[in-house]
Amino acid sequence: MVSRVIPVDPFDLVIFGGTGDLARRKILPALFHRFHAGQMPAEARVIGAARGEMSTEDFRAFAAEALDEFAPGQDRVWVDEFLQRLDYVTVDARGEDGWGDLGEKLRPDVVRAFYFSVAPALFADIAERLSQHGLTDATSRIVVEKPFGKNLETARALNRTMASYFDESQIYRIDHYLGKETVQNLMAIRFGNMLFEPLWNSQFVDHIQITVAETVGVGGRGEYYDTSGAMRDMVQNHLMQLLCLIAMEPPAKFDPDAVRDEKLKVIRALDPVPPHHIVRGQYEELEDDEGRHPSYREAVGNPRSRTESYVALRTTISNWRWAGTPFYLRTGKRLKARSSVINVMFKPMPHSIFGTEAGEHQNTLSIRLQPNEGITLGVTIKEPGPGGMRLIDVPLDMTFAEALGPDGHHADAYERLIMDVIRGNQTLFMRGDEVEAAWAWTDPIIEGWESRNDVPKGYASGSAGPADAELLLRRNGREWRGINP
Numbered sequence: 281m282v283s284r285v286i287p288v289d290p291f292d293l294v295i296f297g298g299t300g301d302l303a304r305r306k307i308l309p310a311l312f313h314r315f316h317a318g319q320m321p322a323e324a325r326v327i328g329a330a331r332g333e334m335s336t337e338d339f340r341a342f343a344a345e346a347l348d349e350f351a352p353g354q355d356r357v358w359v360d361e362f363l364q365r366l367d368y369v370t371v372d373a374r375g376e377d378g379w380g381d382l383g384e385k386l387r388p389d390v391v392r393a394f395y396f397s398v399a400p401a402l403f404a405d406i407a408e409r410l411s412q413h414g415l416t417d418a419t420s421r422i423v424v425e426k427p428f429g430k431n432l433e434t435a436r437a438l439n440r441t442m443a444s445y446f447d448e449s450q451i452y453r454i455d456h457y458l459g460k461e462t463v464q465n466l467m468a469i470r471f472g473n474m475l476f477e478p479l480w481n482s483q484f485v486d487h488i489q490i491t492v493a494e495t496v497g498v499g500g501r502g503e504y505y506d507t508s509g510a511m512r513d514m515v516q517n518h519l520m521q522l523l524c525l526i527a528m529e530p531p532a533k534f535d536p537d538a539v540r541d542e543k544l545k546v547i548r549a550l551d552p553v554p555p556h557h558i559v560r561g562q563y564e565e566l567e568d569d570e571g572r573h574p575s576y577r578e579a580v581g582n583p584r585s586r587t588e589s590y591v592a593l594r595t596t597i598s599n600w601r602w603a604g605t606p607f608y609l610r611t612g613k614r615l616k617a618r619s620s621v622i623n624v625m626f627k628p629m630p631h632s633i634f635g636t637e638a639g640e641h642q643n644t645l646s647i648r649l650q651p652n653e654g655i656t657l658g659v660t661i662k663e664p665g666p667g668g669m670r671l672i673d674v675p676l677d678m679t680f681a682e683a684l685g686p687d688g689h690h691a692d693a694y695e696r697l698i699m700d701v702i703r704g705n706q707t708l709f710m711r712g713d714e715v716e717a718a719w720a721w722t723d724p725i726i727e728g729w730e731s732r733n734d735v736p737k738g739y740a741s742g743s744a745g746p747a748d749a750e751l752l753l754r755r756n757g758r759e760w761r762g763i764n765p
């Protein structure tokens with residue numbers, strides 16, 4: 281099934297940090313794919329901006345290498361056509377040179393977007409200079425990357441700074457999880473099917489699990505990661521967003537503020553998490569066929585680090601729909617599988633007409649975000665063959681790639697999100713008050729660890745995480761689904 285592509289309006293997209301890792305791995309390949317798909321119009325222009333002295337030709341060569349590595353196997357003609365759309369300007373976010381040059385490259389009458397793909401410490405400098413040099417107007421769009429603050433106070437300060445230069449309707453705070461096809465499908469599944477919504481509440485749902493598991497360690501991000509940890513790096517943003525989409529009330533319409541209002545209500549209704557409902561972990565070293573993999577502490581170069589590379593927690597939402605239903609969240613690095621999945625575990629039948637030997641069965645709806653995007657509904661059927669009424673659970677599986685057909689390339693989250701910026705659609709971007717509310721819930725948890733000098737539990741690399749995380753569910757007769765041993 282080939283999706284219909286509607287070209288966006290002509291635009292000038294300036295990427296501050298155009299020579300950085302994110303631009304190389306995600307932004308430039310995403311733009312190329314949209315160009316190839318016919319969505320990025322011929323008149324669109326992408327301007328890399330950074331301090332490095334570089335000609336436009338150098339930047340095009342840099343982009344060509346990025347595409348070779350992160351969008352390999354492309355037709356040279358298409359790549360060359362795309363590269364013609366690229367330009368470069370040398371500019372220092374903290375200096376005065378280069379801003380005039382940038383201004384000269386920008387065209388009137390096209391959508392103007394500025395992607396802040398630089399350290400957050402530079403956001404204010406760039407915003408101020410854009411404004412001083414008159415490079416933005418009320419229709420310009422500003423894209424900012426995570427992390428958006430490191431606690432409520434810093435997020436508020438950042439929001440205030442941005443608000444002094446731009447209107448909230450101009451600010452696009454990226455959480456790339458929201459751009460994933462399956463994450464949007466969460467809304468389609470919930471609000472486009474009569475089947476699920478009547479059951480989507482504490483009366484029929486026993487509990488919900490959200491897992492985002494990675495096999496990789498901290499890699500080259502050790503220094504940054506050690507000041508952050510899984511709670512700040514993953515839970516406050518990605519897992520929180522998934523929780524919101526799963527738990528929110530139906531918005532009146534699929535419009536940016538209607539959706540974000542409902543998400544905000546969920547975050548504000550989240551209960552505080554007591555210490556005995558959280559497990560933190562740090563991965564240990566591993567020796568396998570590929571050699572020796574360092575422990576977390578070694579990888580970040582901090583032998584006394586108390587930063588968690590794993591967190592699992594149980595929370596509840598104090599509202600009419602979800603009162604009393606546990607939401608279990610877990611995320612970690614160096615786990616046994618790469619898997620992002622949401623499991624909605626329905627309650628067992630109130631009474632079995634088949635007697636106790638049929639066992640207790642429970643429907644499960646699994647929504648896989650990666651790998652293998654798709655949904656599986658676990659249903660109970662009769663075990664085939666003679667010999668009585670024995671029941672078994674079987675999966676009704678739909679893998680999107682199979683069901684929707686191979687149309688070659690499946691759009692990456694960044695492709696969708698950047699095109700949404702150009703279209704001016706903020707539905708899949710976090711609003712300032714959402715980010716602040718998420719920090720307001722996260723901060724006391726982190727402050728609690730700090731005040732108690734909490735030390736994360738070690739866990740074996742390649743495992744499902746610390747054993748205590750199993751107990752978090754087992755205490756209530758439940759178990760994790762997805763990446764368990």
Ligand code: NAP
Binds near residue numbers: 425
């Ligand atoms: P990076 O590889 O360190 O690149 C930073 C970029 O900013 C370079 O192009 C650098 O070029 C430019 N830069 C640095 N100081 C500058 C200044 N004073 N004025 C103008 N340009 C300047 O960083 P990154 O990994 O691409 O990350 C960029 C942002 O995305 C960060 O906020 C990060 O947290 C976020 N992010 C990154 C990833 C990822 O996978 N990489 C994922 C999620 C979020 P010059 O040195 O030549 O100026």
